[in-house]
Amino acid sequence: MNSRAWDILTPEEKSALSLSTNYGKSSWEAGEILNKPHYKYLEIQARAKTFFKIFTIYFEKTQGNIIPINSDMTWDLQEFILCTIQNRKGYRETLKIIGKESPLSHKKASQRLLALEKHLDFLENHPDRIHRDLHDLIKEFDRWNNFRILPPELQEPSAFKRRNKTRLLKHLKNLKELNPFDIDRLMFKFSAKDKYKGRKLYLPLVSDNFPDGYQVIIIKGTSKIVNYISVNLNLYIFKDKLEADDYGFLVEDYLNKGKKNCKQGQKFWPQFRLKVGKAYNYAQVNNIIPRRVNLETAFRDLDKLTVNKIKTKEANGINIGDPQKSAKQSKFWEI
Known part of the structure; x- marks a missing residue:
């Protein structure tokens, strides 16, 4: 010893x-x-x-x-x-x-x-x-x-089944409080034009000014832009349009529920963590060293199990809170 x-x-x-x-x-x-x-x-x-x-x-x-x-x-x-x-x-x-x-x-x-x-x-x-x-x-x-x-x-994620919910709440707050001027600046600085030939990524934003309450912006996928949005704005970016759209819909739906109850939170948070886990810049937003990126795999597996249980209960007619609206496609900004 x-x-x-x-x-x-x-x-x-x-x-x-x-x-x-x-x-x-x-x-x-x-x-x-x-x-x-x-x-x-x-x-x-x-x-x-x-x-x-x-x-x-x-x-x-x-x-x-x-x-x-x-x-x-x-x-x-x-x-x-x-x-x-x-x-x-x-x-x-x-x-x-x-x-x-x-x-x-x-x-x-x-x-x-x-x-x-x-x-x-x-x-x-x-x-x-x-x-x-x-x-x-x-x-x-x-x-x-x-x-x-x-x-x-x-910090890196805790080894135990603790999650830094303060960080997640801060992210949602930042997303919700983006004003129209900030959104216009994001579009002007980072959006990818039709003629842009480089890599394109998708940035979901939530705002009452959007017809559906959220919108997905097509942005240039340069490392400089990704780093700025990750570190300075604490926002998630996705490689896939549908993933970005699902994320925007999920967050907008939850934030606009008004007074929330525990059952709604128990349903939302596992789904939310699954969505952000698929974000292109997840590691940058959460300060995870690339070679140690698998530290949160166990957490995401637990969330998948929770989501599957919720779906099973819903299929069996068990009420677990307000039913989730079926996912819908937003109109993507064609910049």
């Missing part, structure tokens, strides 16, 4: 791992011993197993050091890693420990984010493999930890 990897675990994680592996307790028995709900114990156990595994592998490469020997990392990045991972401290508490001398503790959140983003880019693009492994370790630790150590803009 790697003692350094074991030391990374919290007392609760050590107990969860010991009860299952050393004492052969079932998850129900172990949960009762730790006075935890069953689902919570399973989460703690999964975290403990994952941390012990990934840190064992990492420490074998670094002779038991979190910070690689003779590393050229800045002092504040080293302190950040030691506080958050080795000492399991939160993001805000870590910044207080680092102190005002570091850009990581800048008064402005945007500057703090920029500083941390530069540090992570430094690790990700480092010529030394160990530093690149450390970058992935930080990302993986943040995914599995019981609290986040990275700001939302730098």
